[in-house]
Amino acid sequence: MNTTEIQFDRVAEEYDFVASLMNDNTFFISNMPSKKERVLDIGCGSGLLADELSTYFNEVIGIDISNEMLEVAKRKHQRSNITYLNMDAEYLSFGNKFDYIVSRTTFHHLNNISSIIRQMKELVNDDGKIVILDNVSEIETLPxxxxxxxxxxxxxxxxxxxxxxxxxxxxxxxxxxxxxxxLASDKYLSEQSYYDIYGQLLPNCKFYKMGWAIGIIWENQ
Incomplete structure (x- = not known):
């Protein structure tokens, strides 16, 4: 069990309460691909985004490393076309591809971004999309x-x-x-680091600065 998993296990119920009040999935809903068969939510947490995506897609897979988060997701945000799995985002293991792969406020917890992006690109269908939203800060770890x-x-x-x-x-x-x-363990990228790292990993991706976050959209064309 790694540190991030332990930390989210300890706050799962209250995190879901707060996130439910402030939830805004607009960025992901407004950038969906035309084909909507399968979607993968990486770092799905308590399932708020997966729940909304399930109204548009035939099948939704939500993965997270926190069992407590997944239990909250299954209890509060379960639908017949959603499957929640305990899976490390750095070791994606799926037999079928996806039309849409999304991740919200998860990448600043991950160690090997380049490896994860490569795996995501291999898992997305032609004309599919990868959409990432994550924290941005000029200070790597805030006091x-x-x-x-x-x-x-x-x-x-x-x-x-x-x-x-x-x-x-x-x-x-x-x-x-x-x-x-x-929060003390979070490590944020600067705005320029986003452009440098993701611009190289996801050629021709689009960046959107949204206050505390940067959104990234990449189409597999």
Whole structure:
């Protein structure tokens, strides 16, 4: 069991609660391929994106290394055409290809991006797409106090948007020891690093800067 797996196991239920309130799958839904037979969600977490994609695709496969996350996914976001699997994203193992491969806020946890991208390219059908959304920062690992200050600053806006009870639960999650320990292990790429690394691995891909994240779209043409 690796560190990331342990960390997400410890926060699975609260992570799903917070993510459900703030969930926005627009980037992935607006960039789907024309053919919608099979989709792979890498780092599916508690299944929020997989759940929405299941309304468009005939078959959805969601993979994650956290058993607790997958249990939440199966309990809260299960549909008949979704399969959740415990699988390390660095060792993808599938017999069939996909029309769409997606990943949200997962790649900053991974060690060998080039190997994973090569595997993804081998698994995507002709005219299929790879779409990745991940954190971007000029500082590789932010200090813990930045996240605590952020949680404090967001509390009132969250009260207005979600109500006091939900805002308090979000705040407690965001400053909890397990979540802060997880954030302390994150390693983000700078904007230029995205262009350098993904531009080489996914020739002719498109980049979209979206505040805290960068989106990447690559079509297998």
């Amino acid at each position: 813990r106090y930045v996240y605590i200050l952020g949680a404090i600053q967001e509390f009132i806006p969250h009260c207005v948007r979600f109500g006091i009870k939900n805002a308090m639960r979000i705040f407690k999650h965001n400053i909890s020891k397990p979540w802060l320990e997880h």
